[in-house]
Amino acid sequence: MANFNISAEQRQLVEEVRALALRQIAPAVGMLDEADDGRFNDGPFRALAEHNLLTPTVPQEYGGRGLGYFSTALALEELGAVCAGVATVVTANIHAASPIILAGSAGQRGTYLPPLAYAEPCLAAFALTEPEAGSDITSIATTAACNKGLWTINGVKEFVINGGLARFTTLFATTDKEDKRAGLVAFIVPYDVQGLKVGTVHNKMGIRCVRTARLILDKVIVPDELVIGPRGSAYLLLMQTFDRGRALAGAVGVGLARAAFEFALQYSKHRQQFGRPVFAQQAVSFVLAELAARIESARLLVWKACWLIDNDLDYTMASSMAKIAGSQVAQEAAAAAMDICGGRGYLKDLPVEKYLRDARVLSLIEGTNNIQKAVIASLL
Incomplete structure (x- = not known):
């Protein structure tokens, strides 16, 4: 750790991301900022996807760059220097992919990670915060109940980055209203599942190119195959x-x-x-x-x-x-x-x-x- 030199590959990554950001993102920053939050421009994210930088932590075996967090931080600094909003969308994709990379099954990884590395932009979302529950995990009110291998999820998730645009959402709900930490379960919720609705799209003072929305889950049903990790590990x-x-x-x-x-x-x-x-x-x-x-x-x-x-x-x-x-x-x-x-x-x-x-x-x-x-x- 005492060696502060970055590798030749990392220097090349920095130069690549900096050039890409200045060439294809910087000219659009003003337009992205002035647009209403409800309108989403996928131009910058299309450019990132074409260079496999929209979710750079996806392992190489699933088509991604397989960047470690040190290299990813170098890339995000360059994106943050041009547009913090664009960088925030990338971090949201990484956030959504992280539980699948860490604990997902082979089927989950094979299904949901490769699209994040496609040349076409594929967005993902991470949903934990609720109207009455932010950092306090014990206040989560979104519930999940399992019956014969099918989970029914009900609740509201707030401030979801990429909400309504994501191909899938990594979502946390509880099965136990008394011990919500022990009852916490992580799910992959596909964009086209019945009962998943987009509520308010929030109008923000900053990072305005980022779609930030409320998600409503009304009797959303997902199979047991979309639970991430073993029970009790969420x-x-x-x-x-x-x-x-x-x-x-x-x-x-x-x-x-x-x-x-x-x-x-x-x-x-x-x-x-x-x-x-x-x-x-x-x-x-x-x-x-x-x-x-x-x-x-x-x-x-x-x-x-x-x-x-x-x-x-x-x-x-x-x-x-x-x-x-x-x-x-x-x-x-x-x-x-x-x-x-x-x-x-x-x-x-x-x-x-x-x-x-x-x-x-x-x-x-x-x-x-x-x-x-x-x-x-x-x-x-």
Whole structure:
């Protein structure tokens, strides 16, 4: 872990994703942001799918790139630097695939993983949060009951990224209202199953290219073959999925922070005030110097967490730290960039106001930062 050099293959990956993002995603960012949340433009995701980057963690035996989490974090930083929304859709696909990769049967993997590696964009969704249950797993109200090998699922899932667009949804429900952790069950729910309905499509302040919807499950019936993992293992599977996803959320934050920092740095060196560049003011240059250090610190925390994941070591605390660091530095960098750009930064002419809107969600998704602090405190 003390070796901070990335491999030649990883450097090539970074260059590939950066070039792709600048060429095929960056020109559409403004249009994607201005569109209503209810309208979905699959252009950026089609470009990613063509390069097998929409779900890069899918193993090679199922047609995917088979990237480890360290390499995936490198790719997500590049995507986050161009559009945090696009990067968030990729993390949602990874999130949905993760339980299947970790504990899915051979049939589940063979059916649901290959489409995620197709050249045509295939989206997946992950559904846990409910109107009255977020980080509190014990408040889950979505129920699942089994009768002769068929499961009936009833409930409402909230804030589902790719909701209504996904080919399948990885969903968690409980069979036991008294002990909801022990009764937790993970399901694969196909998009065309009867009783699955799309409710409200939410209108958000940021990451506006991301379809975020409420899903309603009204007597949805799925066979036992679509239960992921053995009975009693779903809670552990959920925690593993969350811990892995948090590290990647940190990577998206690092990318956004880097973009805001680089824009503010260049702006400060060209903007003249009082006969010299704004950067010459110590109040500005010191802010940027501190941001540079904070971004590098957050990146190293992300790298550490992902290295631990790839090496099957204990990564829970490191992932929570990476998520906090990445999301916080994204917000700090975006806010500082707006201050440095002054009034112009508040206008849509510059990308700074989008950075600020997009950054705000990063401390909320994958479990709020206060939840991450609780996780870390529990392990001290």
